[in-house]
Structures are given as structure tokens and as C-alpha cells.
Amino acid sequence: MSQPVGTLPTQVTGDLYAEVQTFYARQMRRVDALDIEGFADTFTEDGEVVHAGGHRQRGRAEMIAGMRASLPRYQDIAVRHWFGHLIIETDDADADLLRVSYYTLVTQTDREGKVNFQPTFTVEDELVRRDGRLLTRSRVIHRDTPAAPPAA
Amino acid sequence: MSQPVGTLPTQVTGDLYAEVQTFYARQMRRVDALDIEGFADTFTEDGEVVHAGGHRQRGRAEMIAGMRASLPRYQDIAVRHWFGHLIIETDDADADLLRVSYYTLVTQTDREGKVNFQPTFTVEDELVRRDGRLLTRSRVIHRDTPAAPPAA
Amino acid sequence: MSQPVGTLPTQVTGDLYAEVQTFYARQMRRVDALDIEGFADTFTEDGEVVHAGGHRQRGRAEMIAGMRASLPRYQDIAVRHWFGHLIIETDDADADLLRVSYYTLVTQTDREGKVNFQPTFTVEDELVRRDGRLLTRSRVIHRDTPAAPPAA
Numbered sequence: 001m002s003q004p005v006g007t008l009p010t011q012v013t014g015d016l017y018a019e020v021q022t023f024y025a026r027q028m029r030r031v032d033a034l035d036i037e038g039f040a041d042t043f044t045e046d047g048e049v050v051h052a053g054g055h056r057q058r059g060r061a062e063m064i065a066g067m068r069a070s071l072p073r074y075q076d077i078a079v080r081h082w083f084g085h086l087i088i089e090t091d092d093a094d095a096d097l098l099r100v101s102y103y104t105l106v107t108q109t110d111r112e113g114k115v116n117f118q119p120t121f122t123v124e125d126e127l128v129r130r131d132g133r134l135l136t137r138s139r140v141i142h143r144d145t146p147a148a149p150p151a152a
Numbered sequence: 153m154s155q156p157v158g159t160l161p162t163q164v165t166g167d168l169y170a171e172v173q174t175f176y177a178r179q180m181r182r183v184d185a186l187d188i189e190g191f192a193d194t195f196t197e198d199g200e201v202v203h204a205g206g207h208r209q210r211g212r213a214e215m216i217a218g219m220r221a222s223l224p225r226y227q228d229i230a231v232r233h234w235f236g237h238l239i240i241e242t243d244d245a246d247a248d249l250l251r252v253s254y255y256t257l258v259t260q261t262d263r264e265g266k267v268n269f270q271p272t273f274t275v276e277d278e279l280v281r282r283d284g285r286l287l288t289r290s291r292v293i294h295r296d297t298p299a300a301p302p303a304a
Numbered sequence: 305m306s307q308p309v310g311t312l313p314t315q316v317t318g319d320l321y322a323e324v325q326t327f328y329a330r331q332m333r334r335v336d337a338l339d340i341e342g343f344a345d346t347f348t349e350d351g352e353v354v355h356a357g358g359h360r361q362r363g364r365a366e367m368i369a370g371m372r373a374s375l376p377r378y379q380d381i382a383v384r385h386w387f388g389h390l391i392i393e394t395d396d397a398d399a400d401l402l403r404v405s406y407y408t409l410v411t412q413t414d415r416e417g418k419v420n421f422q423p424t425f426t427v428e429d430e431l432v433r434r435d436g437r438l439l440t441r442s443r444v445i446h447r448d449t450p451a452a453p454p455a456a
Binding site for chain 3: 163164165166167168169170234236237238239240255257269270271272295296297298299300301302
């Protein structure tokens with residue numbers, strides 16, 4: 001039997017919840033606008049992204065180069081990242097560290113208005129606070145796959 | 153004329169809003185992972201679900217049996233439940249009771265990454281607080297149907 | 305280089321975040337129920353909407369007439385508006401004014417349960433507080449189009 005759902009252990013305040021949601025709202029505005037430099041600035045200098053296929057990008061420069069290389073894919077589509085079901089966990093030992101996980105759904109709308117969907121993903125982030133601001137230090141992106149059925 | 157939109161009567165605090173959102177984020181992680189026992193544990197022992205077709209499940213044991221029976225449907229798809237537009241209402245007479253309604257969109261992604269959508273639903277929950285933790289006591293799921301046009 | 309993501313300048317409280325989200329949850333319940341009068345009541349008397357095509361509606365009466373005219377479109381579909389990535393900004397000079405932007409995805413589910421999607425939009429609102437309640441004073445709806453690639 002799994003542990004009972006607890007809102008006690010990692011209960012976040014409303015202020016922190018709003019701050020994290022707002023951080024992602026701004027970060028996604030940038031990636032969806034293809035503002036590559038602006039997006040990279042929402043990561044720490046040594047920020048790391050592990051993509052669903054396993055490819056790992058480390059540091060803003062590598063991130064920027066990778067995004068520039070994939071720009072041709074986006075020339076005729078408007079991309080929007082939708083988030084769901086954020087779970088924010090604080091760290092007892094490090095007040096400047098947050099672990100966040102969330103669902104993402106990515107829409108791609110073409111010039112005629114037709115909406116296509118990428119497969120859904122679940123993302124695990126580490127956010128850190130630097131000079132009062134949140135930045136992403138680590139992001140691991142998991143493509144959602146069929147769950148294993150529970151043992152009978 | 154309908155009552156003016158009021159944020160006054162049932163204004164919830166940011167802390168409660170974050171707590172309820174986090175409760176659902178954890179509950180949906182479990183159902184989407186086919187963690188049937190873990191999902192059932194987010195309900196009260198006598199928790200009740202009324203499905204869109206009218207079928208009623210009462211108690212964790214019945215819920216678990218029903219979910220086990222429907223497992224074959226999920227063997228090749230990754231299911232994700234997306235929520236929208238939560239409305240949380242407190243109860244003047246019972247500080248441990250919350251009434252919550254929300255929209256749901258359910259994605260089913262197959263192994264090739266193609267995303268299919270179930271019809272949209274609106275859900276009405278009663279949550280209760282037991283030993284500090286939230287649990288679902290009652291859930292009524294409504295399939296969304298075309299609205300009746302207003303009288304001219 | 306764009307300005308670093310700042311959670312400092314316009315950090316909203318959790319209470320305000322929950323209030324604004326709840327305001328939209330109620331406003332969207334009304335529009336999705338085709339409760340035209342109720343929806344209009346969530347705007348100020350002189351409230352203005354600029355639609356994605358450039359058409360401008362000013363005042364509740366004009367809004368109601370416009371919505372009545374478009375009712376036939378909705379007679380066989382259940383419409384749901386989904387929001388994403390709210391950014392709420394307060395105004396230093398006017399404590400009763402909020403600027404909010406968000407993404408919208410609109411689902412249209414037919415009687416057989418098939419879900420169709422409108423193109424995605426980004427919306428900019430001005431909300432004002434009147435007698436303690438939030439109302440929309442201005443809404444500008446932008447259809448999402450492919451972003452211009454950044455200069456090399």
C-alpha cells in the first residue's frame with residue numbers, strides 16, 4: 001500500500017505557489033516566443049536539461065546553440081506549452097532550493113489554425129533562488145509512456 | 153439576471169488554494185500511474201464516486217475492484233488528467249469540508265506519441281480534512297453537453 | 305539580451321493569485337454555460353473586448369447583442385475555455401487595477417464526444433476592483449501566430 005496522500009509534509013505557502021507559477025509563466029512566454037537568449041537567462045549559468053530522448057545540454061551556451069539549431073522546425077507554427085498539476089517541494093537543508101514536477105502538453109498551431117499535439121511529458125525541475133530570483137538549475141523531461149499495471 | 157460575480161463570498165486564501173491544487177496534483181499522479189491502491193487512499197474509507205454514466209461506486213474496496221476491472225483499457229496508452237478553473241468553496245458550518253468544482257481534459261497518448269482526447273467533463277468534489285490531510289469524500293463527474301441557449 | 309526573469313518586480317501574493325484564478329473560473333463557467341447576461345456582468349458597464357480579428361465590442365449591451373448573434377454556432381457543442389500561465393501585474397499608481405495575461409485553449413466537444421480545438425490565443429486583460437469585487441474592464445485577444453525567429 002502506498003503512503004497516504006499527505007498535504008502535511010511538503011505543504012507550500014500560497015505565496016510560493018504563486019511565485020513558482022509566475023516564474024514558469026514567464027519562462028514559457030519566452031520559449032514560445034522563440035526568445036532563446038531570454039529563455040536561457042531563466043536558467044543558471046551551468047543549468048542542465050536532459051531531454052526525453054536522453055540528450056543532455058549543459059550551460060546556457062550549449063542550450064542556446066541547441067535551440068538555434070532547431071529553429072527551422074518552428075517557422076510555420078505557433079508553439080504553446082501548457083502545464084498541469086505542479087508539485088512543489090522545499091528542501092529542509094537548503095532554503096534556496098525547490099524541487100518541482102509538472103505535466104506538459106505542447107500545442108503547435110499552424111497558419112490555418114489547425115492545432116497539433118506533441119506527446120505529453122512529465123518534467124522534474126530543480127529551481128534555485130539567486131539574489132531573490134528563481135532560476136532553473138536542472139530539468140529532466142520524461143516522455144509519458146503507458147504505466148505498468150499493478151501486481152494482481 | 154444572474155448574481156454578479158463575487159470574489160467576496162467565498163474568497164479562499166492563497167494557502168488553501170495551493171493546498172487543494174497540490175492535493176489534486178498528487179491524486180492525479182497516482183491515477184495516471186495506475187496506482188490503484190494509492191489513488192483509493194486519497195478518498196475517505198466510505199468515499200463515493202458517481203461516474204458520468206450514472207454508475208455509483210461506494211467505498212475504497214469497490215473503487216479498487218472497479219479500477220482493476222478497467223485496467224486492460226490502459227495497457228498501451230499513457231493517460232493524463234488535466235484540470236482547469238478550480239472553484240473552492242468553504243462551508244460556514246463545517247471547517248473541515250470543502251466543495252470544489254473543476255474542468256477535466258483527459259489525454260491518452262499511444263506508444264507512437266499520438267494524443268487522443270476523451271470528451272471533457274466537469275467534476276464536483278467534496279473534500280474533507282482528516283488529521284490535517286485532505287481526502288475526497290464525494291466525487292460527481294458530469295460529461296459536458298451542449299448548453300441550453302438562454303431564453304430570448 | 306532580454307531582461308532577466310524577475311520574480312521580484314511584480315511578485316503577487318498567494319491570496320491575490322487565488323482570487324484572480326477564481327474570478328476567471330467563475331467567468332468561464334458563465335461563458336461556457338452560454339449565460340450571456342451573467343458573463344456580461346463580470347465586465348464593467350463600459351467594458352471593452354477586442355477580438356482576435358480586430359472587432360471591438362464596447363459596453364455590456366453590445367457584448368450581449370454580439371454573443372446572442374453567435375449562439376447558433378454553439379447549439380450542438382459543449383465549449384470549454386482552458387487557461388494557462390497567468391501573469392498578474394499590479395499597478396503602483398492604482399491599487400484597484402490589475403493587468404493579467406494568459407494563454408487560452410478552447411475545446412468544442414460534440415454530442416458524440418469528439419473534441420475539436422480552436423487555434424490557441426493569448427489574452428491581455430485589465431481587471432478593476434469595484435466594491436471589493438473584480439471585474440474585467442478591458443480584454444484584448446490575440447490569435448497565436450508563428451514567432452519571428454531571433455536575429456542570428
